[in-house]
Amino acid sequence: MFSRTYGAAIQGIDAILVRVEVDVSDGLPGLELVGFLASEVREARERVRVAIHNTGIVFPPKRITVNLSPADVRKEGTAFDLPIAIAILTAFGHLSQELAEQTIFAGELSLDGRINPVNGILPIACCAKENGFSQIVVPVENETEARLPGELDVCGCEKLTEVLDFLRGGVRQEHDRGSGAEAIERAPDFEEICGQRAAKRAIEIAVAGGHNLLLMGSPGSGKTMLAKRIPSIMPELTREESLELSKIYSVSGRLDHVDTLLKKRPFCAPHHSITQAAMAGGGNRPKPGEISLASHGVLFLDEFPEFERRTIELLRQPLEERRITVNRVSGSCDYPASFMLVAAMNPCPCGAFPDRRVCRCTQNQIRKYQGKISRPVLDRIDLFLQVAPVDYTELTGKGKEESSTEIRGRVCRARELQQRRYADAGILMNAELDTKRLEKYCFLQEDGKEMMRDAFYRYNLSARAYHRILKVARTIADLDDREQIDTMHLAEAIGYRRRENE
């Protein structure tokens, strides 16, 4: 007796179709699972056997062999319990082979026959759709998630018996699902920040060109407050970005009760005690890390120098490639990690520098404190901003502040300009310009060249810093709706370069 059903294996943030084959033969009774399986998949043996038994189905003592193919894809997680159980029941003639083969199954079984939710349902449903399946059976908790790709007939089940009822006669159990409506929280808006014109301007530039940003200022100057509002001025997620982000959250098990793909840009602010694995992703049961969860949004690292050096160092690859490869014992996995880095730090151990009336830190202490962040990481930051505490008149004044919507309008226009300019270059934003493209797109006139030459010697710029200034100037010109970068744009960009020990 032979049967076949389908499940899917998660790799990175995508799913690969997995065929579950069952053969029942005479011979020593037993249940054997093969096919490059992680330990939790091998344990399915016990869960499946007991769950079927507790559903009231008894099968004769036979030799059962389950094979999950393709053999070169490692199968992890507990979502194979359900397809394995269905394949076994089909092999024993409890279900028609035809029915079982039309459907993709995913779900973890409890010993009592209940079906528990699993991670990664969104990519699995996408995989079902791409492979031409019309039907998917998932745990009831994952039902809304499975509906996200659309065009699939989704059946959410609470128990194994419900799956059987559905497959045999299309009978669906009605489930009482709590309303998915979350309390609508108001997103923080730049409107709420008094004054801070210079900081807001720098943030607008950073977002418009996709640049990374470091905020330096004393405690209470409003760094966190500013950073939190950055997603509110970013352009809307495109459909592809939204799908990718939702898949990342799906395989992390964080896509609960959504009835649409994620629409909000993420803001991730891990504490400085975060481990490398939590930052980069990976682990025994692979999961995306904070840098992936921040995809298409903001990764905010507050108290930047307090992070472990190696945790910061591992940002280097994703900052260049917008992806991260996590090496594991059982092979590597690859996650998207395209985020805007916003870091914040105090300027010195006491936090008050450059206010020398308060700060008694020595030059050496300050240098040491700021030197905690490695150069290669600093080199990947384009804008350095000193945040001064808001002054009294601005804090108490009744002046109307610009809203995030207004700022976003300008950001979007600048982004559109860039997209049009780089349509053939295969990039989207100024931040992605490499040296070769820089020369082409950041052309300077004589007075501009002179200004840069001057700055180069006066501030002892590195080649990298020089290029960063050009990119930022490109963005400033774009916000100004100018194709030609002029000295005014350059001067502002030079103002955002890193200052060492000034």
Ligand SMILES: Nc1ncnc2c1ncn2[C@@H]1O[C@H](COP(=O)(O)OP(=O)(O)O)[C@@H](O)[C@H]1O
């Ligand atoms: N420009 C400002 N407008 C309104 N409130 C401000 C401003 N700057 C600071 N605050 C207030 O000060 C608090 C502390 O700011 P915060 O962002 O936490 O500072 P930091 O992160 O630099 O230590 C904020 O929660 C806010 O109430």
Ligand SMILES: [Mg+2]
């Ligand atoms: Mg803070």
Ligand SMILES: [Zn+2]
């Ligand atoms: Zn100090």
